[in-house]
Each structure stands twice: as C-alpha cells, then as structure tokens.
Amino acid sequence: MLRLSKLTDYAVVVLVRLSHSAEVQTSPGIAAATGIPEPTVAKVLKTLAARGLVASHRGAHGGYRLARPLAGIAIAEVIGAIDGPIALTACVDGANAGCEVLQVCPVRGRWDPVNAAIREALAAISLEDMQLASVSRPFRIVSLARPAASTSPVPVVE
Amino acid sequence: MLRLSKLTDYAVVVLVRLSHSAEVQTSPGIAAATGIPEPTVAKVLKTLAARGLVASHRGAHGGYRLARPLAGIAIAEVIGAIDGPIALTACVDGANAGCEVLQVCPVRGRWDPVNAAIREALAAISLEDMQLASVSRPFRIVSLARPAASTSPVPVVE
DNA sequence: AACTAACAGGACCCAAGCAGTCCTGATTAG
DNA sequence: CTAATCAGGACTGCTTGGGTCCTGTTAGTT
Incomplete structure (x- = not known):
C-alpha cells in the first residue's frame, strides 16, 4: 500500500523536535522528548546528518541541530x-522473463511518469507544511480491543 | 523507498495485455503472453475482477476482458x-507511546496532505498514459553478472 | 445429463527486507 | 586526560508480501 518506512515517520518527528530550539540537542534528549527509542533516534539522526539535513557536533556537549x-x-x-x-x-530482477516476447517489454519505463508525478508532489510539501497541518486538527481516539497478554493497552489513533 | 508491490506492476502488464483484444482471454493465455507465472496472473486477475477493473466470464471458453x-x-x-x-x-500501532507527551502527537495527521498530494498525482495518470510513455522510449540493456547456477542469464533492464 | 474448461476464493509456505539493538572507534569540551 | 557524544557498521527477529496450491462453482459441449 505504498508503504512508507516507519523510520521516515520518526525522522519527521525528530526534525520537528529539533526545530523547537536553535541549540544542539543530544539524541538521548530527543528520544526522551519524543518517546522514540534512543538507538532508533540515533540511527535516524546519523542518517539525516549524512544527508546534510541536520548538522552534527561531536564530542562532549555535542549534539544535533537543524541545518x-x-x-x-x-x-x-x-x-x-x-x-x-x-x-x-x-521490473527489478530478471525473474520475469516475459519481456523477451516482443523485445519491447510492455512495462519498461512505464512507471517513469508516475515516479515523476510523485516526486513532484512530494517536493512541493515542506516539513513546515506538515507541522502546520496537524496543529489545527484534533485526532480521534479509537479504542482497540486488545488481548491482555499484549503490550500495554495503548489507545490507537487512526 | 516507497515500494510499490510487484503485483501492481504485474497488474499493469496484464491490463495492457488485455487491451490488445476485445475478446475474452484466459489467465493461462495471458501468462504465456506476458511471461508472468500463471498462478500469479490468476491471482491478479481475480483481484482486479473483484474491484471491477476487468469483467470475468466463467465456464468453458470463459476468461477476462477489460471493463x-x-x-x-x-x-x-x-x-x-x-x-x-x-x-x-x-503511527500505525500503539508501539510509539511518545505521543502522550504533549497529548498532541507531533505527527498525527501530519501525513494527510502528503497522502492527498500523492493520491491526486496518481489519479491523474491513466494506463493509456503509461502505455504511451514507453512506446517511444527505447530502454538500455544492463548486462548483469550472474552466477551460472541462477536462472537463465536474462539481460536486465534498468 | 454428464463432462470438462475455466473462474472464485481461500489457505498456506517461504523468503526478502526492515525495525531495532549493540558494539567499536573517532572526536572534542573541560 | 577523561568523559561525553557522534560515526559507522554488524547482527537479529519479525513482519509482509510473493507465489503456490487446493477445493468449489459456473457454464458451455457432447
């Protein structure tokens, strides 16, 4: 279903959190503030730093800051x-060998316009837009029947 | 990476194939023509039929036709x-309990504009557009080093 | 009326990819 | 020099989807 990885969701949370302050913030601090497990926060931040979305400061009193x-x-x-x-x-791997039939596989390159459209749509939305979108929008709680043996009966929001 | 399921790709191939003829076509026939495994073709077609994208005809000399x-x-x-x-x-499951911090989770509903943008982009592209897109576009062959034990050394197109 | 070709709709198994954790090394403030 | 913190990679358990198969139903054909 056009799955987006959960890590990306975390990244948005972390970036928004970082925007709350101009000072550097440590990954444990962000983890505590967001509730996301610390190792995961660290992983996300490292990736974001490698891509230049956040600036890192190493050593004691180091941390991350929005770039x-x-x-x-x-x-x-x-x-x-x-x-x-x-x-x-x-059409990634060579498994579908049907493409040799006409030597012009009916799908090759077909997805390009679709990819372009999606890329364009996503490039037009900034994190600020996403932040603003939810401020005015309360969310409804959906209580979910959950076996007692499971994790804590957390209300799930849809 | 915004994975789209391979099944969806197959569905496009099958639908384009179906458009080649106004007569009903059987799933084994389509499988042979496209190179997609027959059970998989059948699975895709059944799903498409359930959603009304193709019309099915049961019994002898039955088959599928574009709706x-x-x-x-x-x-x-x-x-x-x-x-x-x-x-x-x-934010699907209740695993990330961090949202209780501010009682206004920083991501809830945040993705709605993104989803809407993508949905809009995808609704604007028809299968005919995708079919036309690749006709004029030759594809380059990327020969891939492949262990001999593998399936046939099919050239892979990127 | 019986037979057969074809779809319908599940159940099921296996593998790939990802979420999450941990460990080791490099860097820098005090 | 020491402690705090980032950097980078290795590893693992689990979820999800790709693919197969089986049984039932429908409708032409003889």
Whole structure:
C-alpha cells in the first residue's frame, strides 16, 4: 500500500523536535522528548546528518541541530534520505522473463511518469507544511480491543 | 523507498495485455503472453475482477476482458485494487507511546496532505498514459553478472 | 445429463527486507 | 586526560508480501 518506512515517520518527528530550539540537542534528549527509542533516534539522526539535513557536533556537549529551517526541507528530501530514492520498484530482477516476447517489454519505463508525478508532489510539501497541518486538527481516539497478554493497552489513533 | 508491490506492476502488464483484444482471454493465455507465472496472473486477475477493473466470464471458453478502456483506468485505481488504499502508513500501532507527551502527537495527521498530494498525482495518470510513455522510449540493456547456477542469464533492464 | 474448461476464493509456505539493538572507534569540551 | 557524544557498521527477529496450491462453482459441449 505504498508503504512508507516507519523510520521516515520518526525522522519527521525528530526534525520537528529539533526545530523547537536553535541549540544542539543530544539524541538521548530527543528520544526522551519524543518517546522514540534512543538507538532508533540515533540511527535516524546519523542518517539525516549524512544527508546534510541536520548538522552534527561531536564530542562532549555535542549534539544535533537543524541545518535549515523547516520551511526549507521538502518531505521528499526526508524520504529520500531515509528510504532511498523515490521510485516505485518495477521490473527489478530478471525473474520475469516475459519481456523477451516482443523485445519491447510492455512495462519498461512505464512507471517513469508516475515516479515523476510523485516526486513532484512530494517536493512541493515542506516539513513546515506538515507541522502546520496537524496543529489545527484534533485526532480521534479509537479504542482497540486488545488481548491482555499484549503490550500495554495503548489507545490507537487512526 | 516507497515500494510499490510487484503485483501492481504485474497488474499493469496484464491490463495492457488485455487491451490488445476485445475478446475474452484466459489467465493461462495471458501468462504465456506476458511471461508472468500463471498462478500469479490468476491471482491478479481475480483481484482486479473483484474491484471491477476487468469483467470475468466463467465456464468453458470463459476468461477476462477489460471493463473499461485503458484511458478510463487511473493508475491510482490499480494500485488501490492491488495494494489497498493509497496511504503512507504512519503511527500505525500503539508501539510509539511518545505521543502522550504533549497529548498532541507531533505527527498525527501530519501525513494527510502528503497522502492527498500523492493520491491526486496518481489519479491523474491513466494506463493509456503509461502505455504511451514507453512506446517511444527505447530502454538500455544492463548486462548483469550472474552466477551460472541462477536462472537463465536474462539481460536486465534498468 | 454428464463432462470438462475455466473462474472464485481461500489457505498456506517461504523468503526478502526492515525495525531495532549493540558494539567499536573517532572526536572534542573541560 | 577523561568523559561525553557522534560515526559507522554488524547482527537479529519479525513482519509482509510473493507465489503456490487446493477445493468449489459456473457454464458451455457432447
């Protein structure tokens, strides 16, 4: 279903959190503030730093800082940083050998316009847009029946 | 990386194949013509039939037929039929309990504009557009080093 | 009426990819 | 020099989807 990796979701949370302060923030600090497990936060931040979306400061009293304001970061960049290039995989491995029939496989390159459209759409939305989108929008709680043996009965939001 | 399921790719191939003829075509026939494994073709066709994208005819000399011309089928419909509703999953299960911090989780609903943008982009592209896109576009062959034990050394197109 | 070709709709198994953790090394403030 | 913190990679358990198969139903054909 056009799955977006959960890590990308975390990345957005982390970036928004970073925007709350101009000072450097440590990954344990962000983990505590967001509730995301610390190792995962660290992993996300490292990836974002490698892609230049956040600036890192090593050593004691180091941490992370936004490289740019939220408005300057397109959601496409975040997805690209975490999930890799934005492209719907199609006809990847040589498993479907049907393409030799006409020597012009009916799908080769077919997805290009689709990829382009999606990339364009995602490039037009900045993190600031996403931040603003939810401020005015309360969310409804959906209580979910859950076996007692499971994790804590956390209300799930749809 | 915004993975699109391979099944959806197959669905496009099958639908384009179906458009070649107004007569009903059997799934083994389509499998032979496209090179896609027959059971998989059958699975895709059954799903597409359930969603009304193709019309099925049961019994002897039965088969499948396009319910609408290619131009009338948006790629969004195909994706929706195979992969389910178009939505980037975010904050799905109750695992990330961090949202209770501010009682206004920093991501809830955040992806809605993104989803809407993608849905809009995909609704604007019909299968006919995809078919036309590749006719004029030759593809380059990338010979891939492949262990001899593998399947036939099929040239892979990128 | 019986037979057969074809779809319908599941159940099922296996593998790939990802979330999440941990470990070791490099860097820098105090 | 020491401690705090990032950098980078290796590893593992699990979820999900790709693919197969089986049984039932429908409808032409003889």
